[in-house]
Every structure is written in C-alpha cells, then in structure tokens.
Amino acid sequence: xxxxxxxxxxxxxxxxxxxxxxxxxxxxxxxxxxxxxxxxxxxxxxxxxxxxxxxxxxxxxxxxxxxxxxxxxxxxxxxxxxxxxxxxxxxxxxxxxxxxxxxxxxxxxxxxxxxxxxxxxxxxxxxxxxxxxxxxxxxxxxxxxxxxxxxxxxxxxx
Numbered sequence: 820x821x822x823x824x825x826x827x828x829x830x831x832x833x834x835x836x837x838x839x840x841x842x843x844x845x846x847x848x849x850x851x852x853x854x855x856x857x858x859x860x861x862x863x864x865x866x867x868x869x870x871x872x873x874x875x876x877x878x879x880x881x882x883x884x885x886x887x888x889x890x891x892x893x894x895x896x897x898x899x900x901x902x903x904x905x906x907x908x909x910x911x912x913x914x915x916x917x918x919x920x921x922x923x924x925x926x927x928x929x930x931x932x933x934x935x936x937x938x939x940x941x942x943x944x945x946x947x948x949x950x951x952x953x954x955x956x957x958x959x960x961x962x963x964x965x966x967x968x969x970x971x972x973x974x975x976x977x
Contacts, residue, residue: 821939823919825947828971830913833880833955834873836866837893837906844890851930854881854892861894866904875899877959881929882909884953895955909953914973917947925966929956932970947974 838857842849861867871879874896882893886907895909919936921928933956941949950973958968 820943821919821935823917823936823940825915825974826918828911828914828916828973831897831911833882833893833895833909833911834870834898834902834905835880835882835893835895835907835909836861836870837882837891837895840890840892847930847934854930855926857892858894867894870894870896870898870902870905873898873900873902878957879959880955880957881933882953882955883933884909885951911955911971912950912952912973914950914952915947915975916971917941917944917974919970920968922961922965922967925958925960928958928966928968932956932968936970936972941972944974946977948977949973950975 840853842853844850876897878897880895882895884891917940919932919940921932923931952973954972956968956970958966961967
C-alpha cells in the first residue's frame with residue numbers, strides 16, 4: 820500500500836482560478852486533457868503569473884471540490900494579498916487530513932498523488948472517513964528538476 824500519514828492541519832485558505840469539470844472521472848485521459856487545457860489558458864492569459872505574484876510562498880496547489888453540485892478543479896495559492904478576479908476563495912477546515920507525499924515531474928505530480936490517494940489509500944482505510952470537503956495537492960520545486968508534493972484530504976475518525 821502507498822505510504823501515508825494522518826496529520827492535524829489548522830484551517831487554511833487558498834485563492835484560486837478554476838473551471839467546472841465536464842469529463843467523466845473514470846476517463847482519466849479526458850480529465851487530464853481538460854485540466855491541461857485550462858492550466859494552459861491560465862498561463863497564456865496571464866492569470867497564472869497574477870496568482871503567483873499574490874502568493875505568500877512557493878507552493879502551487881491543485882484543488883478539487885464539488886461546488887454548487889458540480890465538480891471543479893482549481894489552480895490555487897496561499898495568497899498574501901487579494902486577487903480581484905479570482906474564481907473562488909476556498910476555505911479548508913481545521914481537521915485531521917490524510918497526507919500522501921511523493922516526488923515527480925512537475926506536470927504529472929498533482930494527478931499522480933491524487934490517484935494514489937483516491938485509488939489506493941482511501942479505499943483501504945477503515946478507521947477514518949473522507950468528509951467530502953475540498954481536497955488539495957501542492958507541489959514545490961526541489962531545485963533539482965524534480966518536484967515534491969503532498970495530497971491532503973480532510974477526514975474524520977469513525
């Protein structure tokens with residue numbers, strides 16, 4: 820089984836640009852394509868740089884949540900100042916979180932950690948339950964061409 824930890828995290832807030840997902844979650848290739856197209860648009864139109872300029876650290880986040888009955892994906896940062904046209908300000912609760920950590924290529928790491936968490940870790944954990952809030956993965960450059968990341972999903976003890 821993929822290694823994981825359960826860690827208590829204080830509440831935190833992310834500022835994000837996002838889109839409503841249209842692909843079926845079972846169609847991984849279509850989902851990855853949809854995310855890549857959105858993230859490419861963020862870089863092309865300058866919103867990526869705008870969000871990074873507002874960040875208070877180097878962590879880049881990918882957030883998944885169901886919002887108003889629809890699945891959403893966001894690119895987010897821990898903002899040190901407001902971003903007027905952000906899609907959402909996402910509140911994460913103080914909670915226990917399952918944390919799955921790993922290293923990999925920049926563009927693949929978010930999906931890699933998300934699929935490990937939902938495909939391997941969560942189905943095997945019997946003493947905690949996912950509370951259906953937003954979940955997030957961050958990545959940070961290791962400085963050697965690889966990226967370190969962590970997937971965080973809020974849980975409660977059963």
